[in-house]
Amino acid sequence: MKLDLKEIGQYTRARVQRKLTRGLSTKQLHFMEKVRKTRDFNKTAPKPKIIKTHLRDMIVTPEMVGMTISCYNGKQFIPIEVKHNMLGMYLGEFAMSYKSVKHGKAGIGATRGSTAVSLK
Structure with a gap:
Protein backbone atom coordinates (compact mmCIF):
# COMPACT_ATOMS: atom_id res chain seq x y z
CA MET A 1 0.00 0.00 0.00
CA LYS A 2 2.86 2.38 0.71
CA LEU A 3 4.72 1.76 -2.56
CA ASP A 4 4.72 4.37 -5.31
CA LEU A 5 3.42 3.36 -8.76
CA LYS A 6 6.94 3.43 -10.22
CA GLU A 7 8.21 1.22 -7.39
CA ILE A 8 5.41 -1.27 -8.08
CA GLY A 9 6.54 -1.38 -11.71
CA GLN A 10 9.82 -2.98 -10.70
CA TYR A 11 7.99 -6.13 -9.62
CA THR A 21 7.08 4.74 -15.68
CA ARG A 22 5.53 6.79 -18.50
CA GLY A 23 2.57 7.64 -16.30
CA LEU A 24 -1.11 6.82 -16.32
CA SER A 25 -3.63 8.64 -18.52
CA THR A 26 -5.99 11.26 -17.12
CA LYS A 27 -8.90 8.80 -17.18
CA GLN A 28 -6.87 6.28 -15.21
CA PRO A 46 -22.22 -1.34 6.14
CA LYS A 47 -22.38 -2.54 2.51
CA PRO A 48 -19.25 -1.97 0.36
CA LYS A 49 -19.74 0.12 -2.75
CA ILE A 50 -18.87 -1.38 -6.16
CA ILE A 51 -17.02 0.75 -8.72
CA LYS A 52 -18.03 0.43 -12.38
CA THR A 53 -15.49 1.15 -15.10
CA HIS A 54 -14.85 0.78 -18.82
CA LEU A 55 -11.06 0.93 -18.32
CA ARG A 56 -10.00 -2.58 -19.29
CA ASP A 57 -6.40 -1.37 -19.59
CA MET A 58 -6.22 -0.22 -15.97
CA VAL A 65 -6.92 -4.97 -3.14
CA GLY A 66 -10.02 -6.10 -1.27
CA MET A 67 -12.42 -4.01 -3.37
CA THR A 68 -15.00 -5.16 -5.90
CA ILE A 69 -14.64 -3.50 -9.30
CA SER A 70 -17.08 -4.10 -12.16
CA CYS A 71 -15.32 -4.03 -15.53
CA TYR A 72 -17.26 -3.68 -18.79
CA ASN A 73 -16.66 -6.47 -21.30
CA GLY A 74 -18.61 -4.91 -24.18
CA LYS A 75 -21.97 -6.31 -23.14
CA GLN A 76 -22.26 -6.17 -19.37
CA PHE A 77 -20.32 -5.27 -16.23
CA ILE A 78 -18.43 -8.23 -14.77
CA PRO A 79 -17.74 -7.93 -11.00
CA ILE A 80 -14.12 -8.59 -10.09
CA GLU A 81 -13.08 -9.15 -6.48
CA VAL A 82 -9.49 -7.89 -6.43
CA LYS A 83 -7.00 -10.08 -4.56
CA HIS A 84 -3.31 -9.55 -3.85
CA ASN A 85 -2.13 -12.04 -6.50
CA MET A 86 -3.77 -9.88 -9.23
CA LEU A 87 -1.29 -7.03 -8.72
CA GLY A 88 0.31 -5.82 -11.92
CA MET A 89 -2.34 -7.35 -14.19
CA TYR A 90 -4.95 -5.55 -16.28
CA LEU A 91 -8.62 -5.45 -15.26
CA GLY A 92 -9.57 -6.68 -18.74
CA GLU A 93 -7.83 -9.99 -18.08
CA PHE A 94 -10.53 -10.87 -15.55
CA ALA A 95 -13.56 -9.74 -17.59
CA MET A 96 -13.51 -11.89 -20.71
CA SER A 114 -28.04 -36.12 -42.35
CA THR A 115 -30.07 -34.88 -45.36
CA ALA A 116 -31.95 -38.20 -45.53
CA VAL A 117 -33.06 -37.95 -41.89
CA SER A 118 -36.65 -36.80 -41.41
CA LEU A 119 -37.18 -33.52 -39.60
CA LYS A 120 -39.68 -35.04 -37.11
Missing part, protein backbone atom coordinates in the same frame (compact mmCIF):
# COMPACT_ATOMS: atom_id res chain seq x y z
CA THR A 12 5.78 -6.46 -12.71
CA ARG A 13 6.07 -7.43 -16.38
CA ALA A 14 7.93 -5.21 -18.84
CA ARG A 15 4.78 -3.84 -20.53
CA VAL A 16 3.23 -2.85 -17.20
CA GLN A 17 6.52 -1.40 -15.98
CA ARG A 18 6.80 0.75 -19.10
CA LYS A 19 3.25 2.01 -18.70
CA LEU A 20 3.78 2.92 -15.05
CA LEU A 29 -5.76 8.91 -12.69
CA HIS A 30 -9.39 9.94 -12.24
CA PHE A 31 -10.28 6.28 -11.66
CA MET A 32 -7.54 6.04 -9.00
CA GLU A 33 -9.06 9.04 -7.20
CA LYS A 34 -12.44 7.29 -7.34
CA VAL A 35 -10.86 4.16 -5.83
CA ARG A 36 -9.38 6.19 -2.96
CA LYS A 37 -12.71 7.89 -2.23
CA THR A 38 -14.68 4.64 -2.23
CA ARG A 39 -12.05 2.94 -0.06
CA ASP A 40 -12.57 5.66 2.56
CA PHE A 41 -16.36 5.42 2.13
CA ASN A 42 -16.35 1.61 2.47
CA LYS A 43 -14.63 1.81 5.88
CA THR A 44 -17.75 3.37 7.41
CA ALA A 45 -20.48 1.91 5.15
CA ILE A 59 -3.48 -1.91 -13.97
CA VAL A 60 -4.41 -3.45 -10.62
CA THR A 61 -2.60 -1.53 -7.87
CA PRO A 62 -2.29 -2.25 -4.12
CA GLU A 63 -4.97 0.38 -3.38
CA MET A 64 -7.56 -1.79 -5.15
CA SER A 97 -15.00 -10.18 -23.76
CA TYR A 98 -15.70 -13.41 -25.65
CA LYS A 99 -17.04 -16.87 -24.89
CA SER A 100 -14.83 -19.89 -25.31
CA VAL A 101 -15.64 -21.90 -28.44
CA LYS A 102 -17.63 -25.07 -27.78
CA HIS A 103 -18.05 -27.33 -30.79
CA GLY A 104 -21.16 -29.50 -30.87
CA LYS A 105 -22.42 -32.06 -33.31
CA ALA A 106 -23.38 -31.12 -36.86
CA GLY A 107 -26.90 -29.86 -37.51
CA ILE A 108 -29.49 -31.22 -39.90
CA GLY A 109 -28.32 -30.84 -43.49
CA ALA A 110 -24.72 -30.16 -42.52
CA THR A 111 -23.51 -33.48 -43.89
CA ARG A 112 -24.71 -35.70 -46.74
CA GLY A 113 -25.88 -38.45 -44.43
Whole structure:
Protein backbone atom coordinates (compact mmCIF):
# COMPACT_ATOMS: atom_id res chain seq x y z
CA MET A 1 0.00 0.00 0.00
CA LYS A 2 2.86 2.38 0.71
CA LEU A 3 4.72 1.76 -2.56
CA ASP A 4 4.72 4.37 -5.31
CA LEU A 5 3.42 3.36 -8.76
CA LYS A 6 6.94 3.43 -10.22
CA GLU A 7 8.21 1.22 -7.39
CA ILE A 8 5.41 -1.27 -8.08
CA GLY A 9 6.54 -1.38 -11.71
CA GLN A 10 9.82 -2.98 -10.70
CA TYR A 11 7.99 -6.13 -9.62
CA THR A 12 5.78 -6.46 -12.71
CA ARG A 13 6.07 -7.43 -16.38
CA ALA A 14 7.93 -5.21 -18.84
CA ARG A 15 4.78 -3.84 -20.53
CA VAL A 16 3.23 -2.85 -17.20
CA GLN A 17 6.52 -1.40 -15.98
CA ARG A 18 6.80 0.75 -19.10
CA LYS A 19 3.25 2.01 -18.70
CA LEU A 20 3.78 2.92 -15.05
CA THR A 21 7.08 4.74 -15.68
CA ARG A 22 5.53 6.79 -18.50
CA GLY A 23 2.57 7.64 -16.30
CA LEU A 24 -1.11 6.82 -16.32
CA SER A 25 -3.63 8.64 -18.52
CA THR A 26 -5.99 11.26 -17.12
CA LYS A 27 -8.90 8.80 -17.18
CA GLN A 28 -6.87 6.28 -15.21
CA LEU A 29 -5.76 8.91 -12.69
CA HIS A 30 -9.39 9.94 -12.24
CA PHE A 31 -10.28 6.28 -11.66
CA MET A 32 -7.54 6.04 -9.00
CA GLU A 33 -9.06 9.04 -7.20
CA LYS A 34 -12.44 7.29 -7.34
CA VAL A 35 -10.86 4.16 -5.83
CA ARG A 36 -9.38 6.19 -2.96
CA LYS A 37 -12.71 7.89 -2.23
CA THR A 38 -14.68 4.64 -2.23
CA ARG A 39 -12.05 2.94 -0.06
CA ASP A 40 -12.57 5.66 2.56
CA PHE A 41 -16.36 5.42 2.13
CA ASN A 42 -16.35 1.61 2.47
CA LYS A 43 -14.63 1.81 5.88
CA THR A 44 -17.75 3.37 7.41
CA ALA A 45 -20.48 1.91 5.15
CA PRO A 46 -22.22 -1.34 6.14
CA LYS A 47 -22.38 -2.54 2.51
CA PRO A 48 -19.25 -1.97 0.36
CA LYS A 49 -19.74 0.12 -2.75
CA ILE A 50 -18.87 -1.38 -6.16
CA ILE A 51 -17.02 0.75 -8.72
CA LYS A 52 -18.03 0.43 -12.38
CA THR A 53 -15.49 1.15 -15.10
CA HIS A 54 -14.85 0.78 -18.82
CA LEU A 55 -11.06 0.93 -18.32
CA ARG A 56 -10.00 -2.58 -19.29
CA ASP A 57 -6.40 -1.37 -19.59
CA MET A 58 -6.22 -0.22 -15.97
CA ILE A 59 -3.48 -1.91 -13.97
CA VAL A 60 -4.41 -3.45 -10.62
CA THR A 61 -2.60 -1.53 -7.87
CA PRO A 62 -2.29 -2.25 -4.12
CA GLU A 63 -4.97 0.38 -3.38
CA MET A 64 -7.56 -1.79 -5.15
CA VAL A 65 -6.92 -4.97 -3.14
CA GLY A 66 -10.02 -6.10 -1.27
CA MET A 67 -12.42 -4.01 -3.37
CA THR A 68 -15.00 -5.16 -5.90
CA ILE A 69 -14.64 -3.50 -9.30
CA SER A 70 -17.08 -4.10 -12.16
CA CYS A 71 -15.32 -4.03 -15.53
CA TYR A 72 -17.26 -3.68 -18.79
CA ASN A 73 -16.66 -6.47 -21.30
CA GLY A 74 -18.61 -4.91 -24.18
CA LYS A 75 -21.97 -6.31 -23.14
CA GLN A 76 -22.26 -6.17 -19.37
CA PHE A 77 -20.32 -5.27 -16.23
CA ILE A 78 -18.43 -8.23 -14.77
CA PRO A 79 -17.74 -7.93 -11.00
CA ILE A 80 -14.12 -8.59 -10.09
CA GLU A 81 -13.08 -9.15 -6.48
CA VAL A 82 -9.49 -7.89 -6.43
CA LYS A 83 -7.00 -10.08 -4.56
CA HIS A 84 -3.31 -9.55 -3.85
CA ASN A 85 -2.13 -12.04 -6.50
CA MET A 86 -3.77 -9.88 -9.23
CA LEU A 87 -1.29 -7.03 -8.72
CA GLY A 88 0.31 -5.82 -11.92
CA MET A 89 -2.34 -7.35 -14.19
CA TYR A 90 -4.95 -5.55 -16.28
CA LEU A 91 -8.62 -5.45 -15.26
CA GLY A 92 -9.57 -6.68 -18.74
CA GLU A 93 -7.83 -9.99 -18.08
CA PHE A 94 -10.53 -10.87 -15.55
CA ALA A 95 -13.56 -9.74 -17.59
CA MET A 96 -13.51 -11.89 -20.71
CA SER A 97 -15.00 -10.18 -23.76
CA TYR A 98 -15.70 -13.41 -25.65
CA LYS A 99 -17.04 -16.87 -24.89
CA SER A 100 -14.83 -19.89 -25.31
CA VAL A 101 -15.64 -21.90 -28.44
CA LYS A 102 -17.63 -25.07 -27.78
CA HIS A 103 -18.05 -27.33 -30.79
CA GLY A 104 -21.16 -29.50 -30.87
CA LYS A 105 -22.42 -32.06 -33.31
CA ALA A 106 -23.38 -31.12 -36.86
CA GLY A 107 -26.90 -29.86 -37.51
CA ILE A 108 -29.49 -31.22 -39.90
CA GLY A 109 -28.32 -30.84 -43.49
CA ALA A 110 -24.72 -30.16 -42.52
CA THR A 111 -23.51 -33.48 -43.89
CA ARG A 112 -24.71 -35.70 -46.74
CA GLY A 113 -25.88 -38.45 -44.43
CA SER A 114 -28.04 -36.12 -42.35
CA THR A 115 -30.07 -34.88 -45.36
CA ALA A 116 -31.95 -38.20 -45.53
CA VAL A 117 -33.06 -37.95 -41.89
CA SER A 118 -36.65 -36.80 -41.41
CA LEU A 119 -37.18 -33.52 -39.60
CA LYS A 120 -39.68 -35.04 -37.11
